[in-house]
Amino acid sequence: MGLSSPGIGSGIDVNTIVSKLMAVESAPLADFDKKSASYLAQVSAFGNLSSALGTFQSSLSSLTSVNSFQSLLSTPSDASVMTATASSTAQPGSYRVNITQLAQAQTLASGGYKSTTATIGLGAKTTINFSLGTVSGGTFGLTGSQLGASLSTGGLTTGALTINNTAIATDGTTRSARLLADAINAKSSTTGVSAKAAPTATSATLFGSGGASTFGDIDTSGGGTYSLSVGGVEIAAQGANVAAGAGVTAAALDAALTGNTAVARALADANITVSGSAADGTLQFTNPDGSNIAVTENVSGTVTGGIGNSGAANLGSSTTAVGSISLISADGSPISVGGTNPAGAGFTAGVGGAYLGASFAADGTRTSGNIVIDSSNNTLQGIMDAINKGNFGVTASIVSDGATGTGATPNHLILTSSATGQSSTMKITLAGSGGNPPDPDLVSLLAYDPAGTQNLSQKASALDTQATVNGIAVTSSSSTISGAIAGVTISALKTGTSTLSVAKDSSSLTTSVNTFVKAYNDLNAQITQLTAYDPDTKTGGPLLGDSTVRNLQASVRRQMSGSITGLQGTTLTNLSQIGVSFQKDGTLTLDNAKLQSAINTKFNDIAGLFAAVGRGSDPDIKFVSSTSKTQAGDYGVNITQLATQGVLQGTAVLPAETTIDADTTWTVTLNDTVPSNLNNTATISLPAGTYNPSQLATLLQSSINGVSAFSNNGASVTATVGDDGTLKLASTRYGSKSNIHIIPTGGTDLATIFGSGAPVDGKDVAGTIGGYTATGDGQTLTGAAGAPVDGLKLTITGDTTGSRGNFGFSQGYAYQLNTLAGGYLGSGGAIASRTTGLNNTVKDITKQRDAFSERLTDIEKRYRDQYTALDTSIASMNTTASFLTQQFAAMAKA
Known part of the structure; x- marks a missing residue:
């Protein structure tokens, strides 16, 4: 059985030997790690560069637009009355604006209905047409009936009449339509309502027409006297003892009232006109200002004949003609009439109003539309849904007035024009189908014509914004007023007066230029940091000597050092002319005094130094846009076909x-x-x-x-x-x-x-730009791909074909640098490509390191196997030696 722990049998420290050998073998791993760290530092550095360049590009994006350099300030003296914005085409100056009326949409309301889902009419197919237009002529208001008979003697008591919740100052002296109209007009600034007295006329039958007796010959032969006065003017008189026919007769009255007679002149001085004749019983007197006309017969003694009296005794008579008035709403709003005795003024208490004597003209620029109402949708809800679905400039809603109880009809259909302005007045007409008339109940609900039937009640009239600018009257269908001052848009907030100051926005332009300078300096500082070399520590930045960074820095400086080409009508072609210049350390500096001088003298030209600008000799050719492929230059435009x-x-x-x-x-x-x-x-x-x-x-x-x-x-x-x-x-x-x-x-x-x-x-429009065939789309002409005018987009208007002059296109510094930055940024940019390459290198090093690590494992195993075998051999020999020693010792003893 082998040894389980190397070195035990032989005394050799196998682990230490193998560890030291592996330390030597693994030394190249540190080189791999060092290389990886270096490349990763560059990746991080390019990330910082990308961030700095992205910030630089972001700061340039707003500077590529002409508006960033040609903005003007529009400052109202009273911002609660109006606000305003000014474009680069506006002219600096001071303008006095007086807003007298704000635009509003028309609102119409129906009478009340008990239910929103109950059927209206019999369901006969009815087409309802909505059109929008303008009301002209006439007035909006109420026409009163003849004033109460007692008014001519007792007047109109205090509190008898209120208009729009304002009491009209009336009393016992208010005895005619004219005096009542004067009292109402005295409050018109509060009520928004004026009054007009209708002409006062005596009865058409006063002198006997219509079957009654005509004016009878005056007979004073019985010793009496007679006189006839009209409006305080005596027009006939007869003394005592004059027989009938010898004095005042119908013929004599007509003679006295006709021509340049003393009586006719006296009546004219009293503002009284005469029509008809006494002879045929149609004599009538009229006062156009609404004053009362008293017609009085004064009689003493025995008299026969006179007004409507032929041969019968005349005991004297007196009659007073009283007129009527009409109420006129200044803004077309409904008029509320109340008081203790509105009937004495000829009105019924309540809220109302209608167009009187007006005409309606449809506006062809506005949408109109039809809805069809039949048995499937002839309810208040169905009609509302059909109108809203039509989407033709009118919206509908149902509003409840909260009325309850038996017979209550709280639900009202409310129609509102979608847009404000006088031309948004509605006209609603109804037509039947198949030769049948429209459903009469739908007519009662919806028919509305400002010049005719008005079955809907107007709650708010369609109004334009009305104002004066430096005394010139202007109107607008919305709260926005454009065109009154060239290049300025006014937003009216309320009625009132404000002075509008339009001035060059030099502060914004200065800020834009400073933003450009700072953006470049920040980018330059980041590049310097990443590529710097410290001689003291003999260390360099992570991107020292990197070709991508060198190319970027060189390209930026080259573009900023060059002159702008393609500009027409300007002498500004480089940054130094507005005070921007390079310092020795490579940063930019701004001479504010020089910039201000350029702002004062060449305000509109500064934009060309920074933004993409297109200007043509033909005012009907406008610059739309360009691309990074469009080259600066001056290009001829030739049109072979205009857009139609x-x-x-x-x-x-x-x-x-x-x-x-x-x-x-x-x-x-x-x-x-x-x-x-x-x-x-x-x-x-x-x-x-x-x-x-x-x-x-x-x-x-x-x-x-x-x-x-x-x-x-x-x-x-x-x-x-x-x-x-x-x-x-x-x-x-x-x-x-x-x-x-x-x-x-x-x-x-x-x-x-x-x-x-x-x-x-x-x-489509067709033609060439710069001699290259361009692509037309409507009135837009786009430069040919691959040509210097690639991506140059122009709008061609006017009515001339052939040569249309030259069009100059320039790319300012901000525009060029923004394009340059875009080429370095993004997934396909140079920085991304460089970063990808570095990351791939790091991956390769990692793979090499991993492969080398795997080899080290094999080497260690080999070393360990070798020393373990040596250990085993030595242990075996040590065992043999020990055995032999024992044997030799035993033999020596023997």
């Missing part, structure tokens, strides 16, 4: 009126693709009616644009009537993807409107 729109051009001159039949439906395909997309096709319904050419164009445009699938895809059309009287439908998109096709599916045929006109699809 898909159109359907009519050939028939539209008549004065075109009738659209009931149940007219057309299938419209707009901006379809290859292969076809179902979302690009929809069926529209045209409301039955008679339309003039302008109304017909508006109807078609709004009906097509009202299709939610089209609007969701950004597709729309314009409809215009040309000077030749034909109708043209055009897709608002340009290019080969622009098209419009219509197939009539019921009712009025397409040929009725368009004649033999056929659709024509749009074409």
Whole structure:
């Protein structure tokens, strides 16, 4: 049996010998570890470099945009009235802005309904059309009835009338429509309501028309006297002892009231006009300002004849004509009328209002749409759902007023235009199907025309934002005002006045330049740290002498030292011109005074030193974007084909009126693709009616644009009537993807409107940039791949083909360095490639180390086997020697 512990038999320290031998054999492992550590240090260093370069690139990203260097500050004196932003096209200056009205959406409400799920009407198929447009002319308010008869003598007591919860100052002296209107107008700044007195007119039958006796000849032969006054003006008089026919007669009255007579002049001075004649019993007096008109017959003694009196005794008479007033809401809001005696003012207590004498014009740029209500959805809930599903600029909701008890009808359908602005006023028309009229209950619920029937109650009118800018009136359909000041967008917050200061944002520009300088210096410091050599310790940075870092540093400095090319109309071509320069230690420094001087004199040109800038000699050619492959330069632009729109051009001159039949439906395909997309096709319904050419164009445009699938895809059309009287439908998109096709599916045929006109699809712009054939997409032209203009994207508008001048493109320092950094960063960048190589080297070293370690195991086993065998041999010999010694000893004794 062998020895279990080496060295026991021989006394040789096998473990120590093998351990020392293995220490010598494993010495190369330290070299492997040293190499791995060195490469891993470089990997870590490249990680730090990548992080620094990434930070550098991030700081450059905002500097590649022109807006970072051409921003302007817009500062309102009262930020609670408005805020504003200014683009680079704005002109510095001071502007006084007075906002007098804020935009709002129209809201309509129905009468009350007991249930939201109970059926409304009989379920007859009814098409309801919603269109949006503008109300013009007329007023919004309430028309009162004639004032109470007692008002002319007792006035209107205090507290008798309130408007929008404000008491109107009335008393015993308020005895005419004019005086009442004056009292209401005195409170209009509080109530938002003004009043207008209707002309006061005496009764049309006062002098005998309508079957009564006419004005009888005055007879004072019995010794009496007679006089007739109107509004305090005596128009006729007759003394005693004058026989009938010899004094005041109907003919005599007419003579006194006709022409330039003293009586006619006196009445005119009293603001009273005359119509009709006494001879035929139609004489009538009118005061246009609403003042009362008293018509009085003063009689003494025995008199016969007079007003409506032929031959009968006249005991004298007095009658006072009292007018009426109308209330006008300044902003189209409903008017609340109350008080202890609103009837005395001609009104009924409550809340109401309607358009009076107004007209409605549909806005062709706005969507319109139809919903169909029948037995499947003729409930308040069903109607609301159908409107909301239509998605054509009107939203619906149901609001409960909380009324309870028997007969309570708390549920109201509320309709609100989705957009603000005066052009968002609704018009709702209903049409039946198959020659049948619309369901009358649906008409009672929904019919609404500002120029006609208004079965819905307006709770808020559609209003534009109204303002003045330096005294010039401006309007906007939203709370945003654009275009009033070039390059400035104003956001109105409330009514009021504020001064807006627009100035160059030199602080932001200075910050941007400082950001650029700091970003470079931070990167340079990181590179210096990673590549530095310390002569005292004779040690270098982990990336000392690395070619990738040297190339990066050299490329950055080379780009920053060069001049910018391709800029047009500027003398700024290098950083030193704005105070940025290199120091001896390789860092950048900024001369703020020199930068400020450049800001003062060349503010708009500084952006070209940092960002990608494109400028053309043709104002209708605009720079869109570029890529890292686009080279700076000045390139000629030649256009061989302008982009066109898909159109359907009519050939028939539209008549004065075109009738659209009931149940007219057309299938419209707009901006379809290859292969076809179902979302690009929809069926529209045209409301039955008679339309003039302008109304017909508006109807078609709004009906097509009202299709939610089209609007969701950004597709729309314009409809215009040309000077030749034909109708043209055009897709608002340009290019080969622009098209419009219509197939009539019921009712009025397409040929009725368009004649033999056929659709024509749009074409893309075509031409060259820098002499290289470019790719057109709509109005966008993109430079050819592989050419110096590769990726240069321009928008081509205007109406001229052929040479369109030159287009200069430059890449500023920030843009170039951002592109350079991108080439080093990312999964395919130089740093990633270098890091991958280093990591692979570390893996290879690890594999070599592992293989060497495996060999060491074999070597150790061999050493251990050898010394164990030696140990065993020596132990055996020691045993033999011991045996022989014993034997020899025994033999010696013997």
